[in-house]
Amino acid sequence: xxxxxxxxxxxxxxxxxxAALSDPIRVGLVxxxxxxxxxxxxxxxxxxxxxxxxxHLRVLRDAGLTRTRQEGTRCYVVLRExxxxxxxxxxxxxxxxxxxxxxxxxxxxxxxxPDAT
Amino acid sequence: xxxxxxxxxxxxxxxxxxAALSDPIRVGLVxxxxxxxxxxxxxxxxxxxxxxxxxHLRVLRDAGLTRTRQEGTRCYVVLRExxxxxxxxxxxxxxxxxxxxxxxxxxxxxxxxPDAT
DNA sequence: TCCGTTGTTCGATGTTTATGGAACATCGAA
DNA sequence: TTCGATGTTCCATAAACATCGAACAACGGA
Numbered sequence: 001x002x003x004x005x006x007x008x009x010x011x012x013x014x015x016x017x018x019a020a021l022s023d024p025i026r027v028g029l030v031x032x033x034x035x036x037x038x039x040x041x042x043x044x045x046x047x048x049x050x051x052x053x054x055x056h057l058r059v060l061r062d063a064g065l066t067r068t069r070q071e072g073t074r075c076y077v078v079l080r081e082x083x084x085x086x087x088x089x090x091x092x093x094x095x096x097x098x099x100x101x102x103x104x105x106x107x108x109x110x111x112x113x114p115d116a117t
Numbered sequence: 118x119x120x121x122x123x124x125x126x127x128x129x130x131x132x133x134x135x136a137a138l139s140d141p142i143r144v145g146l147v148x149x150x151x152x153x154x155x156x157x158x159x160x161x162x163x164x165x166x167x168x169x170x171x172x173h174l175r176v177l178r179d180a181g182l183t184r185t186r187q188e189g190t191r192c193y194v195v196l197r198e199x200x201x202x203x204x205x206x207x208x209x210x211x212x213x214x215x216x217x218x219x220x221x222x223x224x225x226x227x228x229x230x231p232d233a234t
Numbered sequence: 235t236c237c238g239t240t241g242t243t244c245g246a247t248g249t250t251t252a253t254g255g256a257a258c259a260t261c262g263a264a
Numbered sequence: 265t266t267c268g269a270t271g272t273t274c275c276a277t278a279a280a281c282a283t284c285g286a287a288c289a290a291c292g293g294a
Contacts, residue, residue, distance in 0.1 A: 013221075014144070014215050014216060014221050015141055015144070015221060016139075018135050018136075018138045018212070019135075019136070021135045022132050022136035023132065023281095024132055041240075041241065042239095042240075042241090048282085048283075049285075050240090050241075050242095051241090051283080051286090052282070052283055052284070053241095054242060054243085055281090055283080057241095070290095072240095072291060072292070073239065073240050074239085074240060074241080075240080075241065088211075088218075089211075089215075090207070090211045090214075091215055094205075094206075094208050094211045095131070095135070095208065098204075098205040098206075099131060104130075104131050104132060140251095142252095158270075159270075165253075165254085167254095167270090167271070167272095168253080168255075168271090168272080168274095169252070169253050170271095171271060171272060171273085172252075172253080174271095176251095187260095189260090189261060190260065190261040190269065191261090191269085191270060191271080192271065
C-alpha cells in the first residue's frame with residue numbers, strides 16, 4: 001500500500017478528467033466529495049466490490065480529481081477543488097450541477113458518523 | 118445511408134455526453150462546430166481514416182451533441198447548442214473553454230469555403 | 235508475535251472502444 | 265444506365281475498461 005501517485009496541476013488533462021467523469025459510480029463519488037470534506041475510504045458506499053471501488057478511486061486520483069491521504073492503516077479521500085478550478089474553471093461545478101439534476105451516481109453514498117475524522 | 122437516429126432531449130444522458138467528449142478528435146470536432154454554423158461532412162478535416170471519422174461523428178450524434186442532416190448525397194453536421202444548453206446548462210461551453218486553453222483537438226479543422234452552404 | 239482491519243494488486247473475463255481497409259448503398263451527373 | 269463522389273457499414277484487430285474474487289501488504293492492537 002505504498003503512497004499513490006498524484007498528477008500535478010499541469011499534468012491534469014481535460015480528456016482524462018472527462019473520461020473519469022463518464023462513469024456513474026465515479027460521478028457519484030465526486031458528488032459525495034463535493035462538499036469539500038475529506039472522507040474515509042470505508043465511509044464510501046457504492047454497489048460494487050471493494051476491488052472495483054478501489055479501481056474507480058484510482059481512476060479519479062490518476063485523473064487529478066481527488067487526492068488520497070494515508071493515515072496508519074486507513075485512507076482519506078478529498079476532492080481537489082482548487083486545483084481543478086484553477087485548471088479548468090467551472091468544469092467540475094457545472095458537471096456536478098448536471099449530475100444533480102439527473103441524480104447520476106445517486107447510488108453512491110457516504111456512511112455518516114462512524115468515527116468522524 | 119438511411120437517416121440516422123438522434124436522441125431527443127430527455128434521452129440525452131450526462132455520462133454519454135462526457136464519454137463523447139473524452140476523445141480529443143471528438144472534442145476537436147465540437148470545437149469546429151462551436152460557432153453554431155452547419156458544416157459539410159467533407160469540410161471536416163481530422164487525421165483519421167474516413168471510416169473512423171464516421172465513427173466519431175456517430176458517437177457525437179448518438180450522445181446528442183450533434184445533429185446530422187442529409188441533403189442529396191452529402192451530409193451536414195451541426196452542434197445541438199440549444200438542446201444541450203437546455204439539458205445541461207453551461208456544460209458544453211465550459212468544456213469548450215477548457216479545450217481551447219489546452220488546444221485539445223487542435224488537429225481537427227475545417228476546410229473553409231469549398232462551396233459554402 | 236499473531237491476528238484482524240484496510241485497501242491495493244493480481245489474474246480472469248466479458249464488453250466496449252479506436253482504428254483502418256474494403257465493400258456497399260445512395261445520389262447526381264454525364 | 266453507367267460512373268464518380270459521398271458516407272455508412274462490415275470485418276478484423278489491438279487496446280482499454282468494468283467487474284469480481286482471491287491473494288497480498290501494511291499497520292495497529294491484543
